[in-house]
Amino acid sequence: MSNPAPHPRPPAKAHEHAAKRDWPAYYDAVEGKPARDTLLKALELFERDGPADASHLAIDLGCGTGRDALELLRRGWSVFATDSSQEAFDRLLPRIPPDHNPRFRHTVDPFERLDLPPARLINASYALPFCDPDAFEALWRKIVAAIPKNGRFAGQLFGERDDWAAIPDRSHHTRSEVDRLFADFTFDSLQEVENREAGATGEIKNWHIFHIVARKRA
Numbered sequence: 001m002s003n004p005a006p007h008p009r010p011p012a013k014a015h016e017h018a019a020k021r022d023w024p025a026y027y028d029a030v031e032g033k034p035a036r037d038t039l040l041k042a043l044e045l046f047e048r049d050g051p052a053d054a055s056h057l058a059i060d061l062g063c064g065t066g067r068d069a070l071e072l073l074r075r076g077w078s079v080f081a082t083d084s085s086q087e088a089f090d091r092l093l094p095r096i097p098p099d100h101n102p103r104f105r106h107t108v109d110p111f112e113r114l115d116l117p118p119a120r121l122i123n124a125s126y127a128l129p130f131c132d133p134d135a136f137e138a139l140w141r142k143i144v145a146a147i148p149k150n151g152r153f154a155g156q157l158f159g160e161r162d163d164w165a166a167i168p169d170r171s172h173h174t175r176s177e178v179d180r181l182f183a184d185f186t187f188d189s190l191q192e193v194e195n196r197e198a199g200a201t202g203e204i205k206n207w208h209i210f211h212i213v214a215r216k217r218a
């Protein structure tokens with residue numbers, strides 16, 4: 001009797017690649033995904049004051065292959081996208097419609113070395129937890145300084161009960177630390193979510209995430 005064919009191993013999920021900072025595999029796993037809800041919420045709030053034009057600058061920190069940056073361009077914003085991965089831009093740049101190109105610029109730089117111009121919106125989707133913890137406070141000061149009054153931050157911070165908090169090079173925050181970081185802001189939306197997700201082979205990942213949209217007060 002012949003042996004049954006082995007079951008093919010299911011492909012790893014996006015978060016399993018992110019756990020190992022395997023960004024090319026992560027980019028493959030999230031290919032074609034839409035803009036993040038936190039960005040969409042921030043855009044909806046800004047659009048109550050009218051549509052964006054090229055004078056509206058958004059910085060997209062840790063932009064990856066551009067699911068958020070492309071949406072910002074589509075909605076009329078100018079975008080300064082940053083990521084430490086050249087491959088992110090090798091994939092993103094060909095996807096920018098030629099007529100949006102004049103509103104886009106980028107830098108291949110790590111968070112730990114960034115200079116940030118003033119920007120009405122700083123967007124950081126699932127990116128800041130990958131900043132070196134020793135550099136996080138300096139980066140955060142630059143983020144707060146770059147956002148003018150009535151500008152916004154949109155994105156995620158990860159909490160201390162997230163499994164990745166045990167990885168030494170990650171930046172995670174408690175709820176009270178989140179409140180301190182946003183002392184100059186009013187939360188438009190703050191959702192603290194804890195859940196569990198099975199990886200491709202069933203291994204459980206505990207998530208603890210703050211989904212944040214916040215407006216600067218002063």
Ligand SMILES: C[S@@+](CC[C@H](N)C(=O)[O-])C[C@H]1O[C@@H](n2cnc3c(N)ncnc32)[C@H](O)[C@@H]1O
Nearest residue numbers: 023062063064083084085110111125126127130
């Ligand atoms: C989980 S992905 C998120 C990508 C995209 N923002 C999204 O929502 O899908 C994290 C991104 O942060 C970038 N990244 C990781 N560490 C970084 C660092 N120290 N400085 C700058 N970018 C970094 C990675 O290259 C990757 O593109």
